[in-house]
Amino acid sequence: MSNLENLEFYREQINVIDAGILRLFAERMNIVSQIAAYKKENGIPVLDLAREREKLSEIDCPNARRLMTAMFEISRDFQSEKVSSGKTKILVVNGPNLNMLGLREPEIYGKRTYSELVDFIGEVCAEKDVEAEIVQSNHEGVIVDVIHEFVLKNRSNTGKSAGIVINPAAYTHTSVAILDALKLSGLPCAEVHLSDINSREDFRKVSYTSQACGKTFAGLGFEGYKQAIGYILEILN
Secondary structure, eight states: OOHHHHHHHHHHHHHHHHHHHHHHHHHHHHHHHHHHHHHHHHTOOSOOHHHHHHHHHTOOOHHHHHHHHHHHHHHHHHHHHHHOSSOOEEEEEEOTTGGGTTTSOHHHHOSOOHHHHHHHHHHHHHHTTOEEEEEEOSOHHHHHHHHHHHHHHHHSSTTOOEEEEEEOGGGGGTOHHHHHHHHHHOSOEEEEESSOGGGSOGGGGOOSGGGGOSEEEESOTTHHHHHHHHHHHHHHO
């Protein structure tokens, strides 16, 4: 059998497996829909961090954990759309290199990981009965697209209030595109920085994105996100 024939043989096997995965995924989402209906009826929050952590701890394979994490995110987003009824929505955007928290200059940014940050934000939003959409990207265009999508989605959902909390990271000092996206959103925005950018290098003291944000929370670590979310809720209320 030639190399090409081998490749086609393996691809055909993958096609069969993928079809099975998609069928099971559809069945899973049908059950997720029923769970969403139950949570809406009984006033139960969408996010269940304890369950997600427990399920992920049972998985040894790193790639399988990544797949399951993605499944959880898809399920949460789907449930949020089903459950939401006038709830405040907050988009939390984290910029470049924040995915490397814990490894990146811990003397400046701390030893806690990005996963811990996401958990922290999720817990704050659950406590305040707010729906959070948390996104991290190392790419300027992706961040602009995420803001656009959030704006369009919430314009079509009348009766819902929304705001944006953003840690643009390095794009703070360079990105007019992200500034313009925040401006066009028409939503209340708050800027967050884990470190105190005003006490660091001169170039870090320049913030384009702050021009579209009502307030900046810097040098407070994770607590800055909590204060920024509280600030957005004060404006909306």
